[in-house]
Structures are given as structure tokens and as C-alpha cells.
Amino acid sequence: MNQNIIKRAGEVVASKANYVGGGMEGYAVLSLLDENGYPTASALTIAKADGINWMTFATSPDSNKAQRIAVCNRASVCIATSEYNITLVGTVEIVTDITAKQDSWFELMTHMWSGPDDPAFCLLRFHTERYNLFFADDESEAVGILKEAEKKPMLTLTPGLAFRGQCNQAIELYKKAFGAELITKLHYSDADPKDLQYEESEKDFVFYAEMVIGNRLISLGDDAEGILKENTQGKASPVSLLVEFESVEELCAAYESMANGATIVTPLGNDTTYCSAYASLVDKFGIHWDFMSGYTG
Numbered sequence: 001m002n003q004n005i006i007k008r009a010g011e012v013v014a015s016k017a018n019y020v021g022g023g024m025e026g027y028a029v030l031s032l033l034d035e036n037g038y039p040t041a042s043a044l045t046i047a048k049a050d051g052i053n054w055m056t057f058a059t060s061p062d063s064n065k066a067q068r069i070a071v072c073n074r075a076s077v078c079i080a081t082s083e084y085n086i087t088l089v090g091t092v093e094i095v096t097d098i099t100a101k102q103d104s105w106f107e108l109m110t111h112m113w114s115g116p117d118d119p120a121f122c123l124l125r126f127h128t129e130r131y132n133l134f135f136a137d138d139e140s141e142a143v144g145i146l147k148e149a150e151k152k153p154m155l156t157l158t159p160g161l162a163f164r165g166q167c168n169q170a171i172e173l174y175k176k177a178f179g180a181e182l183i184t185k186l187h188y189s190d191a192d193p194k195d196l197q198y199e200e201s202e203k204d205f206v207f208y209a210e211m212v213i214g215n216r217l218i219s220l221g222d223d224a225e226g227i228l229k230e231n232t233q234g235k236a237s238p239v240s241l242l243v244e245f246e247s248v249e250e251l252c253a254a255y256e257s258m259a260n261g262a263t264i265v266t267p268l269g270n271d272t273t274y275c276s277a278y279a280s281l282v283d284k285f286g287i288h289w290d291f292m293s294g295y296t297g
Contacts, residue, residue: 003156005142007246009086009133010051013079017049030057030126031076032068032092039076040068047104047123052088053146054127056095056104058112061122069094069124077126083136090129090146094122156244158210160219160290163238167206167222178213185209188224192273196224208274219290240280240288248277251293255279258289 016028031041042065049055055077059065069075075092078085095101101116101123113121133142163170174180188196189203196207205222212218219242245251248270255268261284268279268291276294283289 002142002144003246005133005135005140006052006131006146008135008140009084009131009142010049010053012084012086013046013049013052013055016079017046017055028055028057029078029080030065030092030124031078032065033072033074034064034068035071040064045108047106047109052086052128052131052133054125056100057124057126058104058109059122059124060120061094063122065124066094066122075126077128085132085134087132088126088128088130089132090127092124092126095125100125158217158219158242158244160221160240160242160288161238162221162223162240163206165202165205165222167209167220168204171206171209171211171220174211174213180211180213183210183212183217186274188222190273191224195273198224240290242290242292245291245293248293251277251279251291255281255291258283260284 013028027043028046029041030044031039034040044057044059047056047058069092073091073093075090077088077090080086095104098117101121104123105116109121115121128146130145131142134140161167161170171180171182171185175182186207186209187203188198188205188207191198191207198205202222205224207221207224209220210217211220223238243254245254252268258281263282264280265282265288266278266280268277270277272278275292277292279291281289281291
């Protein structure tokens with residue numbers, strides 16, 4: 001999922017902001033257009049950053065960079081090593097607000113300016129619009145537009161469908177009927193034994209799958225939790241809501257709030273087959289919820 005890669009890239013950027021160790025460790029390459037429309041690149045220290053959403057750089061008001069921004073504010077930032085490549089495209093502005101300057105100021109800048117109110121100190125703020133991210137260790141990659149939902153991490157809510165051993169057939173039907181795209185699929189045989197016990201005849205059942213129908217992501221799987229056995233009594237539904245949390249702590253807080261009066265289907269557990277934390281319950285209103293954090297599919 002792009003959110004996980006975006007978060008990882010944001011952590012790399014954060015590690016470079018306010019870097020005082022010397023060398024090139026705290027630098028990013030900022031590319032601007034010169035007066036003839038050609039791209040020009042400069043290595044600059046990252047003063048402050050908010051993930052990949054925005055970052056600030058220090059320069060002088062009479063520098064070529066400041067003059068070019070006044071003419072055209074389109075820009076690109078690249079941070080790359082043999083381990084990753086973070087390329088961002090967006091716009092850059094000259095910040096005049098003294099509070100913002102003070103907020104981005106750090107000790108290393110005293111080599112160039114007397115303080116954030118020094119008239120020779122100019123602050124640039126880059127805002128990301130598009131991203132291209134790559135990490136070599138697991139070859140994960142994300143390319144896209146930084147939408148508002150990605151700038152401010154939010155819960156991800158995905159409809160889930162449960163089947164009685166017929167999930168594989170359902171996937172093929174939805175592909176044929178809707179042109180649905182299968183994103184990932186794990187069989188019972190792929191599951192960690194501590195997460196699932198099954199009969200040999202069930203090894204090809206679907207433990208967890210994701211597919212896109214139209215513009216909607218849905219999750220699917222065969223009823224590994226046995227919740228559909230209760231369906232004849234009206235206590236469960238083959239449709240559930242999967243909530244993906246940014247952190248395990250957020251998941252735990254939601255689980256504790258929802259557990260009161262609920263029927264616990266799968267108690268909260270860590271390090272599951274395809275995520276770092278998972279829980280499932282039917283709330284006191286009869287709605288089936290799956291909670292997940294740290295998706296690794």
C-alpha cells in the first residue's frame with residue numbers, strides 16, 4: 001500500500017532535517033528552472049520537514065534560487081542513496097513569516113546567519129504534489145499524487161466479504177463480471193500456523209485477498225474465523241468492515257472502546273501472517289469489524 005511507503009519515505013526525510021553531523025547526510029537536491037527554462041540543481045540542508053508533505057531550506061534573498069522562484073515556483077526535490085530514491089515534484093515559496101523562520105532555525109545555521117531575523121536569511125518551503133518512491137531492500141515502490149488524505153494520515157476503511165469455501169470462485173466471477181483486478185491473495189496454506197488451523201482439503205481456501213472493483217478496494221476471504229456458522233441466528237454477516245490503523249496504539253485504543261458489549265471473534269494479537277496487529281469483533285449492534293495495523297501484503 002502506498003501509505004506504508006509514504007510513511008517510510010517521510011521517516012527518511014525526518015532523519016535528515018536539522019542534521020548537524022556534517023557531510024551530505026542532511027542534504028536534499030532542490031531543482032528549479034532557470035531564466036532560460038532549464039532545470040538547475042542545488043544541494044541544500046533540510047531545515048524542517050513534515051514527512052514528504054513539505055520541507056524547508058535556507059538560502060539568501062539575493063541568491064539565484066530565490067530569484068528563480070520569484071519567476072517560476074515549480075520545483076523538484078530528490079533524496080537518494082543506494083538504499084532508496086525519494087523524488088518529489090511540487091512548488092516552492094519564499095517564507096517571510098518570522099514565526100515560521102524561527103521554527104525552522106537550527107544551530108548549524110549560525111555559520112551563515114546571525115539568527116532567524118537576520119535580513120540576509122531567506123527561508124524556502126517546498127510543497128509536494130507528486131511523488132516517486134523506491135526502497136531497494138524490498139523493492140517497494142510508490143508513484144502517485146499526494147492527495148489530502150495522504151498528507152494527513154487517516155483510517156482506511158475497506159468493505160470485507162466472507163465466503164464458505166467459495167472465495168476463489170467469487171474472485172473469478174467478479175473479475176469476469178466487473179473487470180475486477182486482483183491485488184493480492186493468500187491461501188490457507190500460506191498462513192502462519194499460529195493464526196489458522198485447517199483441514200488438508202481446505203489448503204487452497206482463501207485466507208486473505210484484496211481486489212479492486214471500479215474505484216473501490218475490497219477484501220475477501222473464506223470464513224477462517226467460523227463467524228458465518230452463527231449467521232442462521234442472525235448474529236453475524238458475511239459482510240464486514242476492515243479498518244486499517246496507522247499504528248498499533250491507535251488500533252488498541254479503538255479495540256478497547258469497541259470491546260464493551262461486543263462478541264470477540266479474534267482477540268487482539270501481534271505479528272500475524274500479513275500484518276503486525278489484528279483483531280476482529282461483532283459490536284453490540286451486530287456489525288462485524290476487522291481491525292488491522294502494519295499491513296505487509
